Amino acid sequence: xxxxxxxxxxxxxxKKALLKRGFExxxxxxxxxxxxRSELLKKIEEVxxxxxxxxxxxxxxxxxxxxxTELFAEIEKIKDxxxxxxxxxxxxEEKIKTFLLKxxxxxxxxxxxxxxxxxxxxxxxxxxxxxxxxxxxHVELATSLGIIDYERAAKISGKGTWIYTGLGARxxxxxxxxxxxxxxxxxxxxxxxxxLLNYESGLTAGQFPKFExxxxxxxxxxxxxFLLPTAxxxxxxxxxxxxxxEDELPKKYFSYTPCYRKEAGSYRSEERGMIRGxxxxxxxxxxxxxxxxxxxxxxxxxxxxxxxMKMLGLHYQVSKLAAGDVSFAMARxxxxxxxxxxxxIYKEVSSVSNSRTFQARRGMIxxxxxxxxxxxxxxxxxxxxxxxxxxxAILEQNQQADGSVKxxxxxxxxxxxxxHLKKVK
RNA sequence: GGAGUAAUACUCAAGUGGCCGAAGAGGCGCCCCUGCUAAGGGUGUAGGUCGGGAAACCGGCGCGAGAGUUCGAAUCUCUCUUACUCCGCCA
Numbered sequence: 106x107x108x109x110x111x112x113x114x115x116x117x118x119x120k121k122a123l124l125k126r127g128f129e130x131x132x133x134x135x136x137x138x139x140x141x142r143s144e145l146l147k148k149i150e151e152v153x154x155x156x157x158x159x160x161x162x163x164x165x166x167x168x169x170x171x172x173x174t175e176l177f178a179e180i181e182k183i184k185d186x187x188x189x190x191x192x193x194x195x196x197x198e199e200k201i202k203t204f205l206l207k208x209x210x211x212x213x214x215x216x217x218x219x220x221x222x223x224x225x226x227x228x229x230x231x232x233x234x235x236x237x238x239x240x241x242x243h244v245e246l247a248t249s250l251g252i253i254d255y256e257r258a259a260k261i262s263g264k265g266t267w268i269y270t271g272l273g274a275r276x277x278x279x280x281x282x283x284x285x286x287x288x289x290x291x292x293x294x295x296x297x298x299x300x301l302l303n304y305e306s307g308l309t310a311g312q313f314p315k316f317e318x319x320x321x322x323x324x325x326x327x328x329x330x331f332l333l334p335t336a337x338x339x340x341x342x343x344x345x346x347x348x349x350x351e352d353e354l355p356k357k358y359f360s361y362t363p364c365y366r367k368e369a370g371s372y373r374s375e376e377r378g379m380i381r382g383x384x385x386x387x388x389x390x391x392x393x394x395x396x397x398x399x400x401x402x403x404x405x406x407x408x409x410x411x412x413x414m415k416m417l418g419l420h421y422q423v424s425k426l427a428a429g430d431v432s433f434a435m436a437r438x439x440x441x442x443x444x445x446x447x448x449x450i451y452k453e454v455s456s457v458s459n460s461r462t463f464q465a466r467r468g469m470i471x472x473x474x475x476x477x478x479x480x481x482x483x484x485x486x487x488x489x490x491x492x493x494x495x496x497x498a499i500l501e502q503n504q505q506a507d508g509s510v511k512x513x514x515x516x517x518x519x520x521x522x523x524x525h526l527k528k529v530k
Numbered sequence: 531g532g533a534g535u536a537a538u539a540c541u542c543a544a545g546u547g548g549c550c551g552a553a554g555a556g557g558c559g560c561c562c563c564u565g566c567u568a569a570g571g572g573u574g575u576a577g578g579u580c581g582g583g584a585a586a587c588c589g590g591c592g593c594g595a596g597a598g599u600u601c602g603a604a605u606c607u608c609u610c611u612u613a614c615u616c617c618g619c620c621a
Protein backbone atom coordinates (compact mmCIF):
# COMPACT_ATOMS: atom_id res chain seq x y z
CA UNK A 106 0.00 0.00 0.00
CA UNK A 107 1.24 3.43 -0.83
CA UNK A 108 1.47 6.20 1.72
CA UNK A 109 -1.73 8.19 1.30
CA UNK A 110 -0.07 11.35 2.54
CA UNK A 111 2.45 11.04 -0.25
CA UNK A 112 -0.29 10.63 -2.83
CA UNK A 113 -2.23 13.56 -1.43
CA UNK A 114 0.75 15.86 -1.40
CA UNK A 115 1.92 14.91 -4.85
CA UNK A 116 -0.69 13.06 -6.89
CA UNK A 117 0.79 14.01 -10.25
CA UNK A 118 4.21 12.69 -9.37
CA UNK A 119 2.81 9.38 -8.14
CA LYS A 120 0.62 9.12 -11.19
CA LYS A 121 3.61 9.62 -13.43
CA ALA A 122 5.69 7.07 -11.55
CA LEU A 123 2.95 4.47 -11.82
CA LEU A 124 2.61 5.15 -15.51
CA LYS A 125 6.12 3.76 -15.88
CA ARG A 126 4.68 0.37 -15.11
CA GLY A 127 1.75 0.95 -17.40
CA PHE A 128 -0.66 1.57 -14.56
CA GLU A 129 -3.01 4.41 -15.24
CA UNK A 130 -4.68 5.98 -12.29
CA UNK A 131 -6.87 8.93 -11.57
CA UNK A 132 -6.56 10.25 -8.05
CA UNK A 133 -9.30 12.87 -8.27
CA UNK A 134 -11.81 10.49 -6.72
CA UNK A 135 -9.43 9.71 -3.90
CA UNK A 136 -8.80 13.35 -3.20
CA UNK A 137 -12.52 13.95 -3.01
CA UNK A 138 -12.98 11.03 -0.66
CA UNK A 139 -10.24 12.34 1.59
CA UNK A 140 -11.86 15.74 1.63
CA UNK A 141 -15.16 14.18 2.57
CA ARG A 142 -13.54 12.07 5.25
CA SER A 143 -11.85 15.05 6.77
CA GLU A 144 -15.08 17.06 6.99
CA LEU A 145 -17.09 14.19 8.42
CA LEU A 146 -14.40 13.29 10.91
CA LYS A 147 -14.25 16.79 12.26
CA LYS A 148 -17.98 17.00 12.69
CA ILE A 149 -18.31 13.56 14.25
CA GLU A 150 -15.45 14.05 16.66
CA GLU A 151 -16.88 17.33 17.89
CA VAL A 152 -20.22 15.74 18.66
CA UNK A 153 -18.56 12.77 20.30
CA UNK A 154 -16.44 15.02 22.47
CA UNK A 155 -19.54 16.87 23.62
CA UNK A 156 -21.39 13.63 24.25
CA UNK A 157 -18.49 12.23 26.28
CA UNK A 158 -18.40 15.36 28.35
CA UNK A 159 -22.11 15.28 29.07
CA UNK A 160 -22.05 11.57 29.88
CA UNK A 161 -19.25 12.15 32.29
CA UNK A 162 -21.26 14.89 33.95
CA UNK A 163 -24.22 12.57 34.33
CA UNK A 164 -22.04 10.20 36.27
CA UNK A 165 -20.78 12.98 38.50
CA UNK A 166 -24.28 14.39 39.07
CA UNK A 167 -25.62 10.99 40.01
CA UNK A 168 -22.87 10.46 42.51
CA UNK A 169 -23.69 13.81 44.06
CA UNK A 170 -27.38 13.00 43.83
CA UNK A 171 -28.06 16.04 41.68
CA UNK A 172 -30.83 16.30 39.15
CA UNK A 173 -29.77 15.16 35.68
CA THR A 174 -32.88 16.03 33.70
CA GLU A 175 -31.21 18.96 32.01
CA LEU A 176 -28.19 16.96 30.97
CA PHE A 177 -30.36 14.28 29.47
CA ALA A 178 -32.31 16.87 27.57
CA GLU A 179 -29.08 18.26 26.15
CA ILE A 180 -27.76 14.88 25.19
CA GLU A 181 -31.07 14.04 23.57
CA LYS A 182 -30.54 16.99 21.23
CA ILE A 183 -27.27 15.73 19.82
CA LYS A 184 -27.86 12.03 20.27
CA ASP A 185 -28.71 10.99 16.75
CA UNK A 186 -27.30 13.95 14.89
CA UNK A 187 -24.24 12.14 13.53
CA UNK A 188 -25.50 8.60 13.15
CA UNK A 189 -25.88 9.01 9.41
CA UNK A 190 -22.54 10.81 9.18
CA UNK A 191 -20.87 7.93 10.98
CA UNK A 192 -22.20 5.51 8.41
CA UNK A 193 -21.03 7.67 5.56
CA UNK A 194 -17.63 8.06 7.15
CA UNK A 195 -17.28 4.33 7.46
CA UNK A 196 -18.22 3.82 3.85
CA UNK A 197 -15.85 6.56 2.79
CA GLU A 198 -12.93 5.07 4.65
CA GLU A 199 -13.76 1.68 3.23
CA LYS A 200 -13.71 3.14 -0.28
CA ILE A 201 -10.38 4.82 0.32
CA LYS A 202 -8.87 1.59 1.57
CA THR A 203 -10.25 -0.47 -1.28
CA PHE A 204 -8.88 2.03 -3.75
CA LEU A 205 -5.43 2.10 -2.16
CA LEU A 206 -5.19 -1.66 -1.97
CA LYS A 207 -5.48 -1.86 -5.73
CA UNK A 208 -2.67 0.58 -6.47
CA UNK A 209 0.63 -1.16 -7.21
CA UNK A 210 3.96 -0.14 -5.75
CA UNK A 211 5.92 2.76 -7.17
CA UNK A 212 8.87 1.49 -9.15
CA UNK A 213 12.32 2.69 -8.11
CA UNK A 214 13.53 5.70 -10.04
CA UNK A 215 16.29 3.87 -11.85
CA UNK A 216 13.91 1.42 -13.53
CA UNK A 217 13.14 1.89 -17.19
CA UNK A 218 9.54 2.41 -18.14
CA UNK A 219 7.54 -0.13 -20.03
CA UNK A 220 6.99 -3.86 -20.08
CA UNK A 221 9.38 -6.79 -20.09
CA UNK A 222 10.88 -5.80 -23.43
CA UNK A 223 12.69 -3.22 -21.36
CA UNK A 224 14.36 -5.79 -19.13
CA UNK A 225 18.11 -5.45 -19.25
CA UNK A 226 20.65 -8.21 -18.83
CA UNK A 227 23.09 -6.87 -16.28
CA UNK A 228 25.40 -9.84 -15.93
CA UNK A 229 26.09 -13.31 -17.28
CA UNK A 230 27.74 -16.27 -15.64
CA UNK A 231 29.89 -18.55 -17.81
CA UNK A 232 29.48 -19.08 -21.52
CA UNK A 233 26.61 -20.95 -23.00
CA UNK A 234 27.57 -24.60 -22.91
CA UNK A 235 28.59 -26.10 -26.25
CA UNK A 236 27.59 -29.60 -27.19
CA UNK A 237 29.28 -31.64 -29.92
CA UNK A 238 26.35 -34.04 -29.99
CA UNK A 239 22.62 -33.68 -30.54
CA UNK A 240 21.17 -32.46 -27.29
CA UNK A 241 18.04 -33.70 -25.60
CA UNK A 242 15.52 -31.66 -23.69
CA HIS A 243 14.97 -32.26 -20.00
CA VAL A 244 11.79 -34.26 -20.53
CA GLU A 245 13.61 -36.77 -22.69
CA LEU A 246 16.54 -36.86 -20.32
CA ALA A 247 14.43 -37.23 -17.22
CA THR A 248 12.44 -40.00 -18.82
CA SER A 249 15.42 -41.93 -20.07
CA LEU A 250 17.19 -41.51 -16.73
CA GLY A 251 14.07 -42.69 -14.97
CA ILE A 252 13.97 -39.79 -12.55
CA ILE A 253 10.62 -38.17 -13.37
CA ASP A 254 7.27 -39.85 -13.97
CA TYR A 255 4.83 -37.60 -15.78
CA GLU A 256 2.26 -40.21 -16.72
CA ARG A 257 1.60 -41.55 -13.29
CA ALA A 258 1.46 -38.00 -11.95
CA ALA A 259 -1.27 -37.24 -14.47
CA LYS A 260 -3.04 -40.37 -13.31
CA ILE A 261 -3.01 -39.56 -9.64
CA SER A 262 -3.37 -35.78 -9.91
CA GLY A 263 -3.83 -34.23 -13.35
CA LYS A 264 -1.99 -31.98 -15.72
CA GLY A 265 0.78 -29.67 -14.70
CA THR A 266 2.28 -32.09 -12.23
CA TRP A 267 5.01 -34.69 -12.05
CA ILE A 268 6.52 -37.24 -9.70
CA TYR A 269 10.18 -37.16 -8.80
CA THR A 270 11.24 -40.78 -8.68
CA GLY A 271 14.33 -42.41 -7.24
CA LEU A 272 17.41 -40.37 -7.98
CA GLY A 273 15.20 -37.60 -9.31
CA ALA A 274 13.65 -37.17 -5.90
CA ARG A 275 17.08 -37.41 -4.32
CA UNK A 276 18.50 -34.79 -6.68
CA UNK A 277 15.63 -32.38 -6.01
CA UNK A 278 16.06 -32.97 -2.30
CA UNK A 279 19.81 -32.52 -2.57
CA UNK A 280 19.29 -29.09 -4.10
CA UNK A 281 16.92 -28.11 -1.34
CA UNK A 282 19.25 -29.36 1.38
CA UNK A 283 22.24 -27.69 -0.19
CA UNK A 284 20.42 -24.35 -0.22
CA UNK A 285 19.18 -24.80 3.32
CA UNK A 286 22.73 -25.41 4.53
CA UNK A 287 24.02 -22.34 2.73
CA UNK A 288 21.36 -20.07 4.21
CA UNK A 289 21.95 -21.39 7.70
CA UNK A 290 25.64 -20.75 7.19
CA UNK A 291 24.83 -17.16 6.24
CA UNK A 292 22.90 -16.62 9.46
CA UNK A 293 19.36 -16.86 8.12
CA UNK A 294 16.80 -18.47 10.40
CA UNK A 295 15.08 -21.51 8.98
CA UNK A 296 11.30 -21.44 9.31
CA UNK A 297 8.97 -24.23 8.29
CA UNK A 298 5.67 -22.48 7.76
CA UNK A 299 2.02 -23.42 7.26
CA UNK A 300 1.04 -23.88 3.64
CA LEU A 301 -2.60 -22.94 4.18
CA LEU A 302 -2.85 -19.23 4.76
CA ASN A 303 -5.64 -16.85 5.66
CA TYR A 304 -6.88 -13.94 3.58
CA GLU A 305 -5.06 -11.33 5.61
CA SER A 306 -1.73 -12.91 4.71
CA GLY A 307 -2.46 -12.66 1.02
CA LEU A 308 -3.53 -9.07 1.45
CA THR A 309 -0.35 -8.05 3.23
CA ALA A 310 1.91 -9.78 0.74
CA GLY A 311 0.11 -7.98 -2.08
CA GLN A 312 -1.56 -10.98 -3.74
CA PHE A 313 -5.01 -9.74 -2.78
CA PRO A 314 -7.39 -8.23 -3.62
CA LYS A 315 -6.15 -8.08 -7.21
CA PHE A 316 -4.90 -11.61 -7.76
CA GLU A 317 -7.30 -13.76 -5.81
CA UNK A 318 -7.86 -15.82 -8.95
CA UNK A 319 -4.26 -16.95 -9.16
CA UNK A 320 -4.18 -19.06 -6.04
CA UNK A 321 -5.88 -22.27 -4.95
CA UNK A 322 -8.63 -21.75 -2.41
CA UNK A 323 -9.91 -24.15 0.19
CA UNK A 324 -13.47 -22.97 0.22
CA UNK A 325 -14.64 -25.46 2.82
CA UNK A 326 -12.41 -23.97 5.46
CA UNK A 327 -14.12 -21.21 7.37
CA UNK A 328 -12.69 -18.63 7.17
CA UNK A 329 -11.46 -19.80 3.81
CA UNK A 330 -7.81 -20.42 3.24
CA PHE A 331 -5.50 -20.58 0.26
CA LEU A 332 -2.45 -22.60 -0.62
CA LEU A 333 0.61 -20.42 -0.57
CA PRO A 334 1.92 -19.50 -4.03
CA THR A 335 5.37 -18.84 -2.54
CA ALA A 336 6.87 -19.05 0.93
CA UNK A 337 7.26 -15.29 0.76
CA UNK A 338 3.55 -14.96 1.47
CA UNK A 339 3.98 -16.79 4.75
CA UNK A 340 7.34 -15.30 5.72
CA UNK A 341 6.32 -11.70 5.12
CA UNK A 342 3.40 -12.17 7.48
CA UNK A 343 5.39 -13.54 10.37
CA UNK A 344 5.69 -10.05 11.83
CA UNK A 345 2.36 -8.67 10.70
CA UNK A 346 0.86 -6.26 13.25
CA UNK A 347 4.05 -6.19 15.24
CA UNK A 348 6.39 -3.47 16.35
CA UNK A 349 9.95 -4.73 16.32
CA UNK A 350 12.94 -3.04 17.87
CA GLU A 351 15.54 -1.56 15.58
CA ASP A 352 18.28 -3.53 17.30
CA GLU A 353 16.68 -6.84 16.29
CA LEU A 354 16.76 -5.82 12.63
CA PRO A 355 17.49 -7.06 10.09
CA LYS A 356 15.41 -10.17 10.51
CA LYS A 357 16.59 -12.76 8.03
CA TYR A 358 14.46 -15.81 7.37
CA PHE A 359 14.21 -18.54 4.83
CA SER A 360 11.86 -21.38 4.23
CA TYR A 361 11.38 -24.31 1.96
CA THR A 362 7.87 -24.92 0.68
CA PRO A 363 6.17 -26.22 -2.38
CA CYS A 364 4.52 -23.34 -4.25
CA TYR A 365 0.99 -23.81 -5.50
CA ARG A 366 -0.13 -21.71 -8.43
CA LYS A 367 -3.00 -21.84 -10.86
CA GLU A 368 -0.94 -20.66 -13.83
CA ALA A 369 -4.27 -20.31 -15.60
CA GLY A 370 -3.98 -22.19 -18.84
CA SER A 371 -0.79 -20.49 -19.88
CA TYR A 372 1.15 -23.51 -21.03
CA ARG A 373 3.26 -23.06 -24.10
CA SER A 374 5.01 -25.93 -25.77
CA GLU A 375 8.35 -24.63 -24.56
CA GLU A 376 7.07 -24.90 -21.03
CA ARG A 377 6.36 -28.58 -21.11
CA GLY A 378 7.89 -30.82 -18.53
CA MET A 379 8.91 -29.16 -15.32
CA ILE A 380 9.16 -25.57 -16.49
CA ARG A 381 5.72 -24.61 -15.30
CA GLY A 382 3.47 -26.57 -13.02
CA UNK A 383 0.75 -26.21 -10.42
CA UNK A 384 3.21 -27.17 -7.75
CA UNK A 385 6.91 -26.58 -7.59
CA UNK A 386 9.60 -26.44 -4.94
CA UNK A 387 11.34 -23.33 -3.85
CA UNK A 388 13.57 -22.12 -1.06
CA UNK A 389 12.75 -18.53 -0.28
CA UNK A 390 14.61 -15.85 1.64
CA UNK A 391 13.06 -12.81 3.29
CA UNK A 392 14.45 -9.82 5.12
CA UNK A 393 12.84 -7.23 7.36
CA UNK A 394 15.03 -4.19 7.66
CA UNK A 395 15.23 -0.41 7.88
CA UNK A 396 15.07 2.08 5.06
CA UNK A 397 18.72 2.82 5.62
CA UNK A 398 19.76 -0.81 5.11
CA UNK A 399 17.23 -1.64 2.47
CA UNK A 400 19.52 -1.37 -0.54
CA UNK A 401 22.28 -3.34 1.13
CA UNK A 402 19.83 -6.06 1.98
CA UNK A 403 18.78 -6.22 -1.64
CA UNK A 404 22.37 -6.55 -2.71
CA UNK A 405 22.95 -9.27 -0.15
CA UNK A 406 20.00 -11.30 -1.38
CA UNK A 407 21.21 -10.88 -4.95
CA UNK A 408 24.72 -12.00 -4.10
CA UNK A 409 23.40 -14.97 -2.16
CA UNK A 410 21.11 -16.13 -4.95
CA UNK A 411 23.85 -15.71 -7.53
CA UNK A 412 26.44 -17.49 -5.47
CA UNK A 413 24.17 -20.54 -5.30
CA MET A 414 23.98 -20.54 -9.07
CA LYS A 415 27.73 -20.17 -9.37
CA MET A 416 28.33 -23.04 -6.99
CA LEU A 417 26.07 -25.18 -9.11
CA GLY A 418 28.17 -24.19 -12.10
CA LEU A 419 25.25 -23.23 -14.28
CA HIS A 420 25.14 -20.73 -17.10
CA TYR A 421 22.69 -17.99 -16.29
CA GLN A 422 21.99 -14.33 -16.77
CA VAL A 423 20.76 -11.65 -14.41
CA SER A 424 18.02 -9.35 -15.62
CA LYS A 425 17.01 -6.05 -14.19
CA LEU A 426 13.30 -5.89 -14.72
CA ALA A 427 11.61 -2.95 -16.36
CA ALA A 428 8.99 -1.18 -14.30
CA GLY A 429 6.12 -2.96 -16.00
CA ASP A 430 7.51 -6.43 -15.34
CA VAL A 431 8.01 -5.88 -11.63
CA SER A 432 5.21 -7.47 -9.69
CA PHE A 433 2.43 -5.53 -8.01
CA ALA A 434 3.93 -5.23 -4.54
CA MET A 435 7.52 -4.58 -5.52
CA ALA A 436 9.57 -1.48 -6.20
CA ARG A 437 12.40 -3.30 -7.92
CA UNK A 438 13.21 -6.82 -9.04
CA UNK A 439 16.22 -8.59 -10.45
CA UNK A 440 15.71 -12.03 -11.93
CA UNK A 441 18.23 -14.80 -12.24
CA UNK A 442 17.49 -16.79 -15.34
CA UNK A 443 19.00 -20.13 -16.11
CA UNK A 444 19.83 -21.26 -19.63
CA UNK A 445 17.82 -24.09 -21.08
CA UNK A 446 19.75 -25.27 -24.16
CA UNK A 447 16.91 -27.29 -25.66
CA UNK A 448 14.62 -24.30 -26.08
CA UNK A 449 17.40 -21.72 -26.14
CA ILE A 450 15.67 -19.63 -23.53
CA TYR A 451 16.60 -18.24 -20.15
CA LYS A 452 14.04 -19.10 -17.48
CA GLU A 453 13.64 -17.46 -14.11
CA VAL A 454 14.92 -19.46 -11.15
CA SER A 455 15.18 -16.59 -8.74
CA SER A 456 13.49 -13.30 -8.30
CA VAL A 457 14.95 -10.84 -5.84
CA SER A 458 12.72 -7.93 -4.93
CA ASN A 459 12.39 -5.00 -2.61
CA SER A 460 8.91 -3.92 -1.66
CA ARG A 461 10.23 -0.98 0.34
CA THR A 462 7.40 -0.18 2.80
CA PHE A 463 4.62 -1.40 0.52
CA GLN A 464 3.95 -4.70 2.27
CA ALA A 465 4.76 -3.29 5.70
CA ARG A 466 2.04 -0.66 5.32
CA ARG A 467 -0.47 -3.30 4.39
CA GLY A 468 0.42 -5.52 7.29
CA MET A 469 1.47 -2.92 9.87
CA ILE A 470 4.97 -4.35 10.09
CA UNK A 471 6.88 -1.73 12.01
CA UNK A 472 9.83 -1.09 14.24
CA UNK A 473 10.78 1.35 16.94
CA UNK A 474 13.88 3.26 15.98
CA UNK A 475 16.61 4.58 18.23
CA UNK A 476 14.72 7.83 18.75
CA UNK A 477 11.74 5.82 19.95
CA UNK A 478 9.76 6.61 16.81
CA UNK A 479 7.68 4.04 14.99
CA UNK A 480 8.59 3.37 11.38
CA UNK A 481 7.58 0.91 8.73
CA UNK A 482 10.00 -1.90 7.99
CA UNK A 483 11.34 -2.48 4.55
CA UNK A 484 10.58 -5.99 3.36
CA UNK A 485 12.59 -7.87 0.77
CA UNK A 486 12.46 -11.31 -0.64
CA UNK A 487 14.46 -13.48 -2.97
CA UNK A 488 14.30 -17.04 -4.15
CA UNK A 489 17.25 -19.03 -3.11
CA UNK A 490 16.38 -20.88 -5.32
CA UNK A 491 13.48 -22.42 -7.22
CA UNK A 492 14.67 -26.00 -7.35
CA UNK A 493 12.02 -27.34 -9.68
CA UNK A 494 13.38 -25.29 -12.53
CA UNK A 495 16.97 -25.95 -11.67
CA UNK A 496 16.67 -29.67 -12.08
CA UNK A 497 15.75 -29.37 -15.78
CA ALA A 498 18.58 -26.89 -16.25
CA ILE A 499 21.07 -29.22 -14.60
CA LEU A 500 19.87 -32.10 -16.78
CA GLU A 501 20.14 -30.08 -19.96
CA GLN A 502 23.32 -28.16 -19.27
CA ASN A 503 25.19 -31.10 -17.80
CA GLN A 504 24.13 -33.77 -20.26
CA GLN A 505 26.83 -35.94 -21.78
CA ALA A 506 27.13 -37.57 -25.20
CA ASP A 507 26.17 -40.95 -23.75
CA GLY A 508 22.92 -39.61 -22.36
CA SER A 509 24.15 -39.44 -18.77
CA VAL A 510 24.12 -36.30 -16.69
CA LYS A 511 26.92 -34.98 -14.53
CA UNK A 512 25.88 -33.98 -11.03
CA UNK A 513 27.23 -30.59 -9.89
CA UNK A 514 30.12 -31.21 -7.51
CA UNK A 515 28.51 -29.39 -4.59
CA UNK A 516 25.56 -31.77 -4.71
CA UNK A 517 27.56 -34.99 -4.79
CA UNK A 518 27.85 -35.21 -0.98
CA UNK A 519 24.09 -34.82 -0.74
CA UNK A 520 23.62 -37.74 -3.11
CA UNK A 521 25.75 -40.20 -1.26
CA UNK A 522 28.67 -39.75 -3.63
CA UNK A 523 26.80 -40.27 -6.86
CA UNK A 524 28.49 -38.21 -9.58
CA HIS A 525 26.45 -39.10 -12.65
CA LEU A 526 22.88 -39.97 -13.47
CA LYS A 527 22.98 -42.88 -15.90
CA LYS A 528 20.48 -44.02 -18.48
CA VAL A 529 18.16 -46.78 -17.44
CA LYS A 530 16.71 -47.47 -20.91
C1' G B 531 -15.67 -32.85 15.82
C1' G B 532 -18.10 -32.20 21.09
C1' A B 533 -17.94 -29.70 26.13
C1' G B 534 -15.88 -26.07 29.22
C1' U B 535 -12.54 -21.89 30.61
C1' A B 536 -10.02 -17.73 29.14
C1' A B 537 -8.05 -13.24 26.14
C1' U B 538 -6.59 -6.29 29.88
C1' A B 539 -0.39 -2.24 28.56
C1' C B 540 6.83 -4.82 27.59
C1' U B 541 5.47 -9.19 31.19
C1' C B 542 2.29 -11.03 35.17
C1' A B 543 -2.18 -9.37 36.99
C1' A B 544 -6.76 -6.48 39.59
C1' G B 545 -11.05 -4.72 37.77
C1' U B 546 -19.34 -6.97 36.72
C1' G B 547 -22.06 -0.08 34.11
C1' G B 548 -19.88 6.36 35.46
C1' C B 549 -14.76 8.53 40.31
C1' C B 550 -10.98 3.48 34.80
C1' G B 551 -6.63 4.70 29.69
C1' A B 552 -7.12 1.23 33.57
C1' A B 553 -5.04 -0.84 40.88
C1' G B 554 -0.83 -3.76 42.11
C1' A B 555 3.79 -6.36 40.95
C1' G B 556 7.84 -7.26 37.79
C1' G B 557 10.66 -4.74 34.16
C1' C B 558 12.79 -0.21 32.59
C1' G B 559 14.77 5.24 33.80
C1' C B 560 16.80 8.46 37.58
C1' C B 561 18.52 9.31 42.75
C1' C B 562 20.33 7.52 47.52
C1' C B 563 22.45 3.76 50.69
C1' U B 564 25.54 -0.46 50.89
C1' G B 565 29.78 -2.32 48.95
C1' C B 566 31.73 -6.49 45.64
C1' U B 567 27.92 -8.90 42.28
C1' A B 568 23.64 -9.74 45.01
C1' A B 569 20.39 -6.91 47.91
C1' G B 570 17.79 -2.32 50.34
C1' G B 571 15.27 2.67 50.18
C1' G B 572 13.17 6.70 47.29
C1' U B 573 11.18 8.36 42.82
C1' G B 574 9.63 8.41 37.77
C1' U B 575 7.68 5.97 33.53
C1' A B 576 2.17 3.42 30.17
C1' G B 577 1.42 1.74 24.42
C1' G B 578 -0.81 2.59 19.47
C1' U B 579 -3.66 5.22 15.96
C1' C B 580 -6.57 9.21 13.65
C1' G B 581 -7.65 14.53 13.65
C1' G B 582 -6.59 19.92 15.05
C1' G B 583 -2.19 23.06 16.29
C1' A B 584 4.09 26.40 14.72
C1' A B 585 4.44 24.40 19.48
C1' A B 586 2.83 23.62 24.34
C1' C B 587 -1.24 21.04 24.17
C1' C B 588 -6.38 19.61 22.96
C1' G B 589 -9.79 16.00 21.07
C1' G B 590 -11.74 11.06 18.59
C1' C B 591 -10.87 5.77 18.69
C1' G B 592 -8.68 2.15 21.81
C1' C B 593 -8.95 -3.59 27.41
C1' G B 594 -8.38 -10.33 21.22
C1' A B 595 -11.71 -8.80 16.42
C1' G B 596 -16.50 -7.24 14.74
C1' A B 597 -21.56 -5.91 15.76
C1' G B 598 -25.32 -4.52 19.50
C1' U B 599 -27.76 -2.50 24.26
C1' U B 600 -27.01 2.33 27.01
C1' C B 601 -26.76 9.26 28.08
C1' G B 602 -22.31 6.32 29.37
C1' A B 603 -19.17 -0.38 28.23
C1' A B 604 -12.84 -3.46 29.98
C1' U B 605 -17.50 -4.58 32.63
C1' C B 606 -24.04 -6.54 29.72
C1' U B 607 -25.71 -9.31 24.77
C1' C B 608 -24.50 -11.69 20.00
C1' U B 609 -20.95 -13.46 16.22
C1' C B 610 -15.98 -14.64 15.14
C1' U B 611 -10.70 -15.67 16.15
C1' U B 612 -7.00 -17.63 19.23
C1' A B 613 -5.10 -20.26 23.57
C1' C B 614 -5.75 -23.79 27.48
C1' U B 615 -8.37 -28.22 29.85
C1' C B 616 -11.39 -32.67 29.15
C1' C B 617 -13.67 -36.19 25.61
C1' G B 618 -13.67 -38.23 20.58
C1' C B 619 -10.80 -39.04 16.10
C1' C B 620 -6.09 -39.27 13.82
C1' A B 621 -0.49 -38.89 11.12
